[in-house]
Amino acid sequence: xxxxxxxxxxxxxxxxxxxxxxxxxxxxxxxxxxxxxxxxxxxxxxxxxxxxxxxxxxxxxxxxxxxxxxxxxxxxxxxxxxxxxxxxxxxxxxxxxxxxxxxxxxxxxxxxxxxxxxxxxxxxxxxxxxxxxxxxxxxxxxxxxxxxxxxxxxxxxxxxxxxxxxxxxxxxxxxxxxxxxxxxxxxxxxxxxxxxxxxxxxxxxxxxxxxxxxxxxxxxxxxxxxxxxxxxxxxxxxxxxxxxxxxxx
Amino acid sequence: xxxxxxxxxxxxxxxxxxxxxxxxxxxxxxxxxxxxxxxxxxxxxxxxxxxxxxxxxxxxxxxxxxxxxxxxxxxxxxxxxxxxxxxxxxxxxxxxxxxxxxxxxxxxxxxxxxxxxxxxxxxxxxxxxxxxxxxxxxxxxxxxxxxxxxxxxxxxxxxxxxxxxxxxxxxxxxxxxxxxxxxxxxxxxxxxxxxxxxxxxxxxxxxxxxxxxxxxxxxxxxxxxxxxxxxxxxxxxxxxxxxxxxxxxxxxxxxxxxxxxxxxxxxxxxxxxxxxxxxxxxxxxxxxxxxxxxxxxxxxxxxxxxxxxxxxxxxxxxxxxxxxxxxxxxxxxxxxxxxxxxxxxxxxxxxxxxxxxxxxxxxxxxxxxxxxxxxxxxxxxxxxxxxxxxxxxxxxxxxxxxxxxxxxxxxxxxxxxxxxxxxxxxxxxxxxxxxxxxxxxxxxxxxxxxxxxxxxxxxxxxxxxxxxxxxxxxxxxxxxxxxxxxxxxxxxxxxxxxxxxxxxxxxxxxxxxxxxxxxxxxxxxxxxxxxxxxxxxxxxxxxxxxxxxxx
Numbered sequence: 001x002x003x004x005x006x007x008x009x010x011x012x013x014x015x016x017x018x019x020x021x022x023x024x025x026x027x028x029x030x031x032x033x034x035x036x037x038x039x040x041x042x043x044x045x046x047x048x049x050x051x052x053x054x055x056x057x058x059x060x061x062x063x064x065x066x067x068x069x070x071x072x073x074x075x076x077x078x079x080x081x082x083x084x085x086x087x088x089x090x091x092x093x094x095x096x097x098x099x100x101x102x103x104x105x106x107x108x109x110x111x112x113x114x115x116x117x118x119x120x121x122x123x124x125x126x127x128x129x130x131x132x133x134x135x136x137x138x139x140x141x142x143x144x145x146x147x148x149x150x151x152x153x154x155x156x157x158x159x160x161x162x163x164x165x166x167x168x169x170x171x172x173x174x175x176x177x178x179x180x181x182x183x184x185x186x187x188x189x190x191x192x193x194x195x196x197x198x199x200x201x202x203x204x205x206x207x208x209x210x211x212x213x214x215x216x217x218x219x220x221x222x223x224x225x226x227x228x229x230x231x232x233x234x235x236x237x238x239x240x241x242x243x244x245x246x247x248x249x
Numbered sequence: 250x251x252x253x254x255x256x257x258x259x260x261x262x263x264x265x266x267x268x269x270x271x272x273x274x275x276x277x278x279x280x281x282x283x284x285x286x287x288x289x290x291x292x293x294x295x296x297x298x299x300x301x302x303x304x305x306x307x308x309x310x311x312x313x314x315x316x317x318x319x320x321x322x323x324x325x326x327x328x329x330x331x332x333x334x335x336x337x338x339x340x341x342x343x344x345x346x347x348x349x350x351x352x353x354x355x356x357x358x359x360x361x362x363x364x365x366x367x368x369x370x371x372x373x374x375x376x377x378x379x380x381x382x383x384x385x386x387x388x389x390x391x392x393x394x395x396x397x398x399x400x401x402x403x404x405x406x407x408x409x410x411x412x413x414x415x416x417x418x419x420x421x422x423x424x425x426x427x428x429x430x431x432x433x434x435x436x437x438x439x440x441x442x443x444x445x446x447x448x449x450x451x452x453x454x455x456x457x458x459x460x461x462x463x464x465x466x467x468x469x470x471x472x473x474x475x476x477x478x479x480x481x482x483x484x485x486x487x488x489x490x491x492x493x494x495x496x497x498x499x500x501x502x503x504x505x506x507x508x509x510x511x512x513x514x515x516x517x518x519x520x521x522x523x524x525x526x527x528x529x530x531x532x533x534x535x536x537x538x539x540x541x542x543x544x545x546x547x548x549x550x551x552x553x554x555x556x557x558x559x560x561x562x563x564x565x566x567x568x569x570x571x572x573x574x575x576x577x578x579x580x581x582x583x584x585x586x587x588x589x590x591x592x593x594x595x596x597x598x599x600x601x602x603x604x605x606x607x608x609x610x611x612x613x614x615x616x617x618x619x620x621x622x623x624x625x626x627x628x629x630x631x632x633x634x635x636x637x638x639x640x641x642x643x644x645x646x647x648x649x650x651x652x653x654x655x656x657x658x659x660x661x662x663x664x665x666x667x668x669x670x671x672x673x674x675x676x677x678x679x680x681x682x683x684x685x686x687x688x689x690x691x692x693x694x695x696x697x698x699x700x701x702x703x704x705x706x707x708x709x710x711x712x713x714x715x716x717x718x719x720x721x722x723x724x725x726x727x728x729x730x731x732x733x734x735x736x737x738x739x740x741x742x743x744x745x746x747x748x749x750x751x752x753x754x755x756x757x758x759x760x761x762x763x764x765x766x767x768x769x770x771x772x773x774x775x776x777x778x779x780x781x782x783x784x785x786x787x788x789x790x791x792x793x794x795x796x797x798x799x800x
Contacts, residue, residue, distance in 0.1 A: 030658055035428050035498075035669030036626075036773050039780070040654070043674065046627075046773040049780065072361055072772065074406075079666070128404055130432065130664065131469065133448060138401055148398045180442075198395075198442065205443035206396045 024091025123242025296716030307346030317768030366412030377409025433474030472496030534584030574629025710751035722748025746790030
């Protein structure tokens with residue numbers, strides 16, 4: 001944490017301000033001026049104008065880093081390199097008449113990236129591999145900010161591929177509703193409604209039933225092995241290595 | 250008097266235009282009116298003779314002012330279903346505006362703020378969300394019945410803003426993301442259970458026909474998302490959809506195979522109209538309108554299905570406008586090309602089109618160089634819809650005359666990240682006093698019959714009725730009616746906020762209504778309009794206004 005702050009300060013002081021702003025304009029042109037966003041030199045295209053708005057340094061810092069909740073403006077703290085982030089903040093400050101932007105101010109460094117082994121990197125890619133459509137782990141599991149949290153967070157990582165395949169899933173029940181039988185992960189059960197994930201096939205469907213129309217029984221025929229069929233053993237091994245790596249305290 | 254008029258209108262439909270009937274009557278059951286997407290009502294109580302007497306019957310304020318009201322309302326059995334961009338869904342008595350139920354989706358989602366409508370079928374109300382869920386509500390209570398995740402927003406950065414299309418027992422929905430590094434698709438879910446029925450990827454994978462039109466593994470991030478609503482021909486059992494542009498937008502060197510002929514299919518099936526089997530999602534035919542799109546000219550807009558006599562033969566056709574304003578006429582049974590015409594007056598991206606639909610004189614963006622392209626990425630028309638009247642045989646098309654400067658770059662794809670690959674500045678073309686128009690075009694002859702000019706831009710859908718009226722609204726807040734045969738303005742009402750949604754017509758207990766969302770748009774098209782016309786007043790809001798003749 002302290003170390004990365006120090007690096008930012010070094011990066012900024014190693015260049016003079018005009019160079020930083022020129023670099024910022026380049027980053028802005030490739031990142032912020034594109035598409036349905038802020039336009040060349042922040043003069044407004046499809047997102048709001050940024051030039052001459054009277055923004056102060058803190059506002060620019062926070063907005064560029066964290067984004068604006070509830071809008072299409074995402075935060076860039078994680079996606080831009082620290083020098084580019086500082087440069088683009090300085091550039092937007094220059095568009096708002098701030099002559100001497102404080103280049104390291106408010107620098108809240110992102111969490112240090114965990115260095116993954118090649119196997120674990122491969123595992124991370126496979127975990128949320130879009131080419132597999134719904135037949136990917138992230139259809140039901142959220143790990144490291146990616147995926148849909150249908151399943152509860154993993155309590156322990158299986159030691160081997162056979163263990164992953166034969167994973168017991170006692171939390172999956174059998175629901176009988178409206179004349180259908182389905183494997184179900186029950187989310188809530190009150191006198192007014194039963195809310196469950198229907199696991200008949202991926203992706204899971206969150207369904208709401210009124211209590212008289214649904215019966216729940218413990219256990220099910222659902223097996224983890226059937227929904228991970230798009231991966232071979234080597235791929236599952238990489239995924240396990242990734243999960244063990246990110247699960248490290 | 251009235252029954253006679255009605256009979257006359259019916260005979261006109263059948264004499265001129267075959268059997269396909271895309272007219273709505275008491276209800277406005279689908280996004281495009283019917284699933285043939287005419288946006289045409291057969292009601293004629295309100296007509297050219299009495300439209301001057303039209304007055305507001307009721308007004309509904311949604312109370313959700315986050316980026317306004319851009320939807321097409323749906324009316325079924327006297328109940329109107331309306332959705333705001335943050336997915337607040339209201340069921341209203343369509344005769345009085347009384348609120349029957351209201352549902353609110355958790356509001357604090359990221360992503361594009363737009364929702365163009367719900368679909369209503371078989372006791373449920375379906376809609377997509379900014380965080381990529383498809384949701385089904387109980388039509389009578391507004392309670393959630395099911396909800397399923399279509400894609401992980403945290404990974405793809407995509408969202409759903411189009412109204413879903415319900416076809417038989419399935420709900421079909423596309424997603425936003427054509428300008429990002431992702432692989433577009435349509436997904437069908439069973440309406441009853443929410444379970445997956447099929448998914449069709451716009452971009453074929455390795456081993457599939459069409460994959461060879463992509464360089465290396467660029468197919469993985471080639472875009473093409475079908476982000477609007479399709480049409481359905483029940484007789485042919487085909488759904489028709491327009492696909493998005495190829496990614497990256499302004500830079501093709503990483504996605505086009507070396508030596509590819511840009512006059513032929515490239516980067517399939519982006520910027521195309523496709524026909525899919527409604528039951529299986531299998532591709533039946535495709536027609537690529539802009540091979541190797543390099544200007545953000547999506548084909549995502551509405552597909553209008555009709556039967557017309559072409560060169561002496563009655564044909565089942567479809568009419569489709571690409572974002573460039575090129576408007577194609579295809580045989581919808583086979584995909585055979587039948588004709589094309591170009592709608593905007595300002596155009597420099599091509600010099601022309603051959604008689605068989607091939608682009609001539611492509612003005613390709615060059616890496617690192619700033620150039621002006623017309624029409625703009627905001628489209629010769631935006632995603633607001635065309636209307637078609639079978640009585641006049643004319644298409645009513647809102648058209649904008651805008652350009653943009655683009656400086657192409659060669660940024661590499663990062664999954665889910667923007668991939669427009671150009672810095673853009675919108676600009677007005679020189680030497681014009683007006684920058685948009687509503688036009689009447691004959692799809693068979695490709696000729697313009699009349700044109701109604703407007704000073705700024707137009708971004709609301711058109712509505713045609715059997716009263717020979719064409720309705721739409723402008724960003725200054727005027728909602729107005731034109732004579733469908735002459736383009737003369739017959740009536741106008743200041744609704745207080747700009748128009749970005751889609752007007753509809755319906756009747757309850759024999760009284761015809763014309764209803765329009767109002768409220769303009771704060772971002773994207775709205776920001777562009779504000780930047781280009783700084784002295785104009787395009788006011789925002791979120792209100793539905795229903796008009797009728799005095800009782």
